[in-house]
Amino acid sequence: MALTAPPTGSDLCTQCGLCCNGALFGFVPLTTAEQALARHRGHGARMPQPCEFLHNRTCGIYADGPPHVCSAFRCSLLRRFEAGDLALDDALVEVAEGHRLHDAARAELEPGTRLADVYRELAEGAAAQDGAFDMSKARRQVALIALMVYAQDHFRVPGNAADQQRTNFPG
Numbered sequence: 001m002a003l004t005a006p007p008t009g010s011d012l013c014t015q016c017g018l019c020c021n022g023a024l025f026g027f028v029p030l031t032t033a034e035q036a037l038a039r040h041r042g043h044g045a046r047m048p049q050p051c052e053f054l055h056n057r058t059c060g061i062y063a064d065g066p067p068h069v070c071s072a073f074r075c076s077l078l079r080r081f082e083a084g085d086l087a088l089d090d091a092l093v094e095v096a097e098g099h100r101l102h103d104a105a106r107a108e109l110e111p112g113t114r115l116a117d118v119y120r121e122l123a124e125g126a127a128a129q130d131g132a133f134d135m136s137k138a139r140r141q142v143a144l145i146a147l148m149v150y151a152q153d154h155f156r157v158p159g160n161a162a163d164q165q166r167t168n169f170p171g
């Protein structure tokens, strides 16, 4: 009887993609060498997310070598899974919830805007300062805050300065 290989981090990440689709990060920083590669030309030092190379939930250039930040990134969910603290099915439940919140937040976006734009609004405290209550803005922000809290609890790695530098989240 053939033995089934245990699931790997790749089995999790290829069904997730939350670190590529704009849910967690606003951009991917590129080194000078990466900026010179044909596939990254035109982005300057920051390749925006949602990433153009993401197909469904999988990186289309992973085999060719994604930016160094992408290769190095391992969210807390992946770390818990690889440490054996979480079964693949349970990890995928958390991924599904992350996608549900991400879809809900994106559904509130105005045409032509990105989640990063709304995160910036949050950071500036615009809702609290401009006096007039704006229901559309409130709906966008509630959806985004739900995603932010979930990502904080399930995906972010506390104290990782490199991640913090490019994160979508204020604070």
Ligand code: SF4
Pocket: 012, 013, 014, 016, 017, 018, 019, 020, 073, 074, 075, 076, 077, 078, 155
């Ligand atoms: S967010 Fe985590 S689990 Fe999802 S693709 Fe990125 S590293 Fe993998």
Ligand code: SF4
Pocket: 019, 020, 028, 051, 052, 053, 054, 055, 058, 059, 060, 061, 062, 066, 067, 070, 071
């Ligand atoms: S290059 Fe690949 S791994 Fe990096 S953000 Fe884009 S899709 Fe994700």
